[in-house]
Amino acid sequence: MISLCMHGCNGKMGRVISQIVAEDPSSSITCGVDLQSTGTEYPIYSSVTDCQEPFDVVIDFSTAAAIDSLLAQCTSLSKPLVLCTTGLSEVQRQAVAAAAEEIPIFYSANMSLGVNLITALCRKAASILAPAGFDVEIIERHHNQKIDAPSGTALSMAEALKDELGDEYFFELDRSAKRQKRDPKEIGISAVRGGTIVGEHTVLFAGRDELVEIKHTALSKEIFAIGAVNAAKFLLGKAPGLYDMTQLIG
Numbered sequence: 001m002i003s004l005c006m007h008g009c010n011g012k013m014g015r016v017i018s019q020i021v022a023e024d025p026s027s028s029i030t031c032g033v034d035l036q037s038t039g040t041e042y043p044i045y046s047s048v049t050d051c052q053e054p055f056d057v058v059i060d061f062s063t064a065a066a067i068d069s070l071l072a073q074c075t076s077l078s079k080p081l082v083l084c085t086t087g088l089s090e091v092q093r094q095a096v097a098a099a100a101e102e103i104p105i106f107y108s109a110n111m112s113l114g115v116n117l118i119t120a121l122c123r124k125a126a127s128i129l130a131p132a133g134f135d136v137e138i139i140e141r142h143h144n145q146k147i148d149a150p151s152g153t154a155l156s157m158a159e160a161l162k163d164e165l166g167d168e169y170f171f172e173l174d175r176s177a178k179r180q181k182r183d184p185k186e187i188g189i190s191a192v193r194g195g196t197i198v199g200e201h202t203v204l205f206a207g208r209d210e211l212v213e214i215k216h217t218a219l220s221k222e223i224f225a226i227g228a229v230n231a232a233k234f235l236l237g238k239a240p241g242l243y244d245m246t247q248l249i250g
């Protein structure tokens with residue numbers, strides 16, 4: 001049995017995790033952290049360090065602005081952290097790496113199995129298609145409540161592709177001010193926001209007279225919640241370090 005502290009418990013993902021855990025006999029949420037202290041069956045605090053109930057692991061789905069403080073709270077208590085919030089700055093990502101020297105941290109911009117599989121498939125496709133002259137574009141679509149753009153997943157896929165293709169490749173997030181043809185070394189990233197789209201990521205390889213598209217569609221937020229709870233179970237008893245889906249999937 002694992003006991004959890006849910007950071008961002010009143011948010012969309014926090015509520016889905018609460019439902020998933022309520023149906024899981026091997027996990028429980030003993031306490032939560034959010035800006036408002038009502039709305040759940042478990043007590044809610046304004047900081048992880050204020051929580052009175054025992055817990056093994058913190059799961060976070062909140063906002064980038066909360067992460068500096070969250071890292072300090074988890075390291076001060078020596079609590080493992082499953083960090084799912086996206087939109088972190090480069091400085092914050094360095095802070096995550098530094099905190100992971102003290103506590104186990106699982107960080108993934110996308111907790112679904114499928115996205116992590118297609119990222120590996122895209123690496124393979126890119127290694128064959130880009131040298132043959134195919135342009136690489138990532139198109140992501142999300143709901144109209146999402147704050148960060150492009151999505152953490154799109155950035156993480158772009159990083160994987162750049163890692164595969166070489167340092168001469170670069171990200172192009174906004175062509176609006178440019179008046180020039182596409183650079184062959186661009187990895188274009190486009191973000192669409194609308195309605196209740198849970199999350200779609202398409203990697204397009206556009207060649208001369210042929211297109212290859214690799215696409216993942218999330219049909220519910222539950223896939224992220226299940227991945228986060230599995231990550232919390234995976235972290236239990238682990239040494240300090242930075243873990244991700246590649247280790248969880250094995």
Ligand SMILES: NC(=O)c1ccc[n+]([C@@H]2O[C@H](COP(=O)([O-])OP(=O)(O)OC[C@H]3O[C@@H](n4cnc5c(N)ncnc54)[C@H](O)[C@@H]3O)[C@@H](O)[C@H]2O)c1
Binds near residue numbers: 014046
């Ligand atoms: N890694 C993944 O698989 C994955 C999947 C879905 C969403 N996300 C990311 O998770 C984050 C949350 O998504 P959401 O849709 O639940 O957002 P949301 O806006 O619905 O919920 C965020 C919650 O965090 C709370 N919050 C804000 N500041 C806080 C603070 N200082 N301390 C504690 N709680 C605070 C808010 O009050 C809110 O209840 C986003 O960054 C999103 O991109 C990641």
Ligand SMILES: O=C(O)C1=N[C@H](C(=O)O)CCC1
Binds near residue numbers: 110146152153199
């Ligand atoms: O709903 C969101 O917000 C999501 N955010 C993640 C991202 O930015 O990649 C994962 C998909 C859902």
